[in-house]
Amino acid sequence: MSYTIQQIADALGAAALGAVEYRIDAVAEPAEAGARDLALAMKPEYADQLGKGGARAAMLWDGADWQALGLEAAIVAPRPRFALAGLSAMMDPGQGWGGGVHPSAVIDPSAKLAEDVAVGPQAVICAGARIGAGSVIGPQCFVGTDAVLGQDAFLREAVRISARVQIGDRFIAQPGAVIGGDGFSFVTPEVSGVERARQTLGDQGDVTSQSYARIHSLGGVSIGNDVEIGCNACIDRGTVRDTRIGDGTKIDNLVQVGHNVVVGRDTLLCGQVGIGGSAVIGDNVVLAGQTGVGDNLFIGDNVITGGGTKVLANIPAGRVMLGYPAMKMDSQMEVYKGLRRLKRLFADVAELKKTVSKPGQSD
Numbered sequence: 001m002s003y004t005i006q007q008i009a010d011a012l013g014a015a016a017l018g019a020v021e022y023r024i025d026a027v028a029e030p031a032e033a034g035a036r037d038l039a040l041a042m043k044p045e046y047a048d049q050l051g052k053g054g055a056r057a058a059m060l061w062d063g064a065d066w067q068a069l070g071l072e073a074a075i076v077a078p079r080p081r082f083a084l085a086g087l088s089a090m091m092d093p094g095q096g097w098g099g100g101v102h103p104s105a106v107i108d109p110s111a112k113l114a115e116d117v118a119v120g121p122q123a124v125i126c127a128g129a130r131i132g133a134g135s136v137i138g139p140q141c142f143v144g145t146d147a148v149l150g151q152d153a154f155l156r157e158a159v160r161i162s163a164r165v166q167i168g169d170r171f172i173a174q175p176g177a178v179i180g181g182d183g184f185s186f187v188t189p190e191v192s193g194v195e196r197a198r199q200t201l202g203d204q205g206d207v208t209s210q211s212y213a214r215i216h217s218l219g220g221v222s223i224g225n226d227v228e229i230g231c232n233a234c235i236d237r238g239t240v241r242d243t244r245i246g247d248g249t250k251i252d253n254l255v256q257v258g259h260n261v262v263v264g265r266d267t268l269l270c271g272q273v274g275i276g277g278s279a280v281i282g283d284n285v286v287l288a289g290q291t292g293v294g295d296n297l298f299i300g301d302n303v304i305t306g307g308g309t310k311v312l313a314n315i316p317a318g319r320v321m322l323g324y325p326a327m328k329m330d331s332q333m334e335v336y337k338g339l340r341r342l343k344r345l346f347a348d349v350a351e352l353k354k355t356v357s358k359p360g361q362s363d
Helices: 005-012 044-050 080-091 193-200 329-356
Strands: 015-018 026-028 037-041 057-061 073-077 178-181 221-223 234-236 243-245 320-322
Touching: 005 015, 005 073, 005 080, 026 080, 037 044, 037 080, 057 080, 073 080, 178 221, 221 234, 234 243, 320 329
Parallel strands: 026 037, 037 057, 057 073, 178 234, 221 243
Antiparallel strands: 015 073
16 A cells, blocks of 8 residues: 555645655654654644654644655645544555455345445344445444445444344444444332432332333334444444434444434544433534433533533533533533632631630730
């Protein structure tokens, strides 16, 4: 895999400078780059690292003096990190899997695969499944009965797609992702202590031991176009209606999306986010790592939560939230500053108490 500086710049819509016919085999960080690497010095603070490596070409920030940095060629983009998306796609060597259908794959005769679908070793595709053109089903993947995958799907190793799941085009699932497991739905014969505690905010009443009955998941999962699911993330199927994930949404590793949840378009769910059943998440939302969202809650469009936020109430559109329980971020930071001052405040109060309580002291 080799490209000229000009070819790379043209593909990225960026400017090529200097020896534009110089060929690049790979990308590297500035201090580790060799002569055939494109060094990624996309901010001024990375410039000093170029001298520690052997790069002769680099991707630089807009306005950089590439000649003063001792380079023979450069690619300059107005937004280098966005250009990196295209560059990384060009330079990705892939997983090294062959095309076609591996002899060890098990495919039901009633499944419908486009002619150019690749299926890896020990993959299983069940009855009635449909897989669109250009898709790659990796080793040990499972596609359930009547599941649908659109065009250009890419399932990494050991992805599980359960029965009747519906997925759009250009879907990517990282190793171990599970789409369509049953929801976590159980109920007791009589009102439980948990239900009473939720209604009263703390009082369980008389606690009676009860066993839980399982509520089966009759719904499915519907996923739009251009969605990506991270390693070991789980999206549960709905109880009666489908759990839904909107177009363009990206879900990180170890995320749990509960039954009946609706997630909008172009939303980011970062690592270890957990969303309780029947919550509704809007468009362009960002839930940072370890954010927890209670069941049956609503989060409006363009909301951002900081890491570790615990959402216990509805959040209007556009809010930036932090903390447990979630508060507007600026308010949470004021609370945090107050907590840090408590030790000093207690010391000041103790000193004042000593002053006012000295015996015989006059005004």
